[in-house]
Amino acid sequence: MARLDGKVAIVTGGARGLGGATVDVLAEEGATVLIADVIDEAGEARATALRAKGHKAEYHHLDVRDADAWAALVDTAMHAHGHLDVLVNNAGINISITIEDATAQQFRDVLEVNLIGAFLGTKAVIPAMRSSGGGSIINIASNSTQMVLPLTTIYGASKSALANLTKTTAVHCAQRGYNIRVNSVHPGAHETEMLTGGTGMRPLDIPQVKALIDAIPMGRMGQPRELGKVVAFLASDDSSYMTTSELFSDGGLTVVSFGGDPALRG
Ligand SMILES: NC(=O)c1ccc[n+]([C@@H]2O[C@H](COP(=O)([O-])OP(=O)(O)OC[C@H]3O[C@@H](n4cnc5c(N)ncnc54)[C@H](O)[C@@H]3O)[C@@H](O)[C@H]2O)c1
Numbered sequence: 001m002a003r004l005d006g007k008v009a010i011v012t013g014g015a016r017g018l019g020g021a022t023v024d025v026l027a028e029e030g031a032t033v034l035i036a037d038v039i040d041e042a043g044e045a046r047a048t049a050l051r052a053k054g055h056k057a058e059y060h061h062l063d064v065r066d067a068d069a070w071a072a073l074v075d076t077a078m079h080a081h082g083h084l085d086v087l088v089n090n091a092g093i094n095i096s097i098t099i100e101d102a103t104a105q106q107f108r109d110v111l112e113v114n115l116i117g118a119f120l121g122t123k124a125v126i127p128a129m130r131s132s133g134g135g136s137i138i139n140i141a142s143n144s145t146q147m148v149l150p151l152t153t154i155y156g157a158s159k160s161a162l163a164n165l166t167k168t169t170a171v172h173c174a175q176r177g178y179n180i181r182v183n184s185v186h187p188g189a190h191e192t193e194m195l196t197g198g199t200g201m202r203p204l205d206i207p208q209v210k211a212l213i214d215a216i217p218m219g220r221m222g223q224p225r226e227l228g229k230v231v232a233f234l235a236s237d238d239s240s241y242m243t244t245s246e247l248f249s250d251g252g253l254t255v256v257s258f259g260g261d262p263a264l265r266g
Helices: 017-028 040-052 067-081 104-131 153-175 207-215 224-235
Strands: 008-012 032-037 056-061 086-089 135-140 180-187 246-249
Touching: 008 017, 008 067, 008 104, 017 032, 017 040, 017 056, 017 086, 017 224, 032 040, 032 067, 040 056, 056 067, 067 104, 086 104, 086 224, 104 135, 104 153, 104 180, 135 153, 135 224, 153 180, 180 224, 224 246
Parallel strands: 008 032, 008 086, 032 056, 086 135, 135 180, 180 246
Antiparallel strands: none
């Protein structure tokens, strides 16, 4: 019996990166995974590859900013599977910019995906999870909630707000007796396209990323599957007494000082 056998999970931004690796791990652990993303080709390819290996995965187009699309996806999941057990709010975008250079529109754009997207998803799944007997919601925040850099002005604000939304939702659900646990995961530097900004460059060739990697006590970036395994733990009944938690998976990066490395000043 695999740890997530019988569970139905939605992973937003599940076509690639940390979300993609999370999809793979959840499916390998027995869950039926609904990949929700806006990059349809990559999402379909991931679902097809998992099915070819005997796992249960489907791709669904979902822009997390769209409340109607959320309602439709949850409806589809409940009709097809009869229950919904796990939501991973992973979809996210980043604009690395200081307070002086950032525009209000850039701030709104990041909040729409990173914060309001997770808010809409959470609201959409709570009734379905209640009728399923409970569930686990995992919000992918960031170590930027604690590690303060000038360039994370917008991104850090969005993720700190997401961590707080995690806790208010968790306490609400617990006090109402919904059996819905809500926790946040705070990745440090992981090797994905978000970190390289779609430049196609090697992480070590980007000064800001190199400075981050140099500061990591474990001396390396995280691999996406390592993060997926943390999420799988929170999705599973192995974490049955955990709600409101913040799990940092960062190789020790968050607690070390940068000494004002010029590459990170922006
Ligand atoms: N990579 C890191 O080092 C790192 C560190 C801390 C936190 N995170 C967080 O982890 C999560 C995944 O990041 P990643 O590194 O895999 O990035 P990524 O850019 O590789 O993947 C993000 C995914 O989200 C999807 N997405 C973007 N906007 C969307 C929308 N409106 N609706 C639906 N899907 C949308 C993208 O298509 C993509 O598949 C993000 O929330 C990010 O903030 C990443």
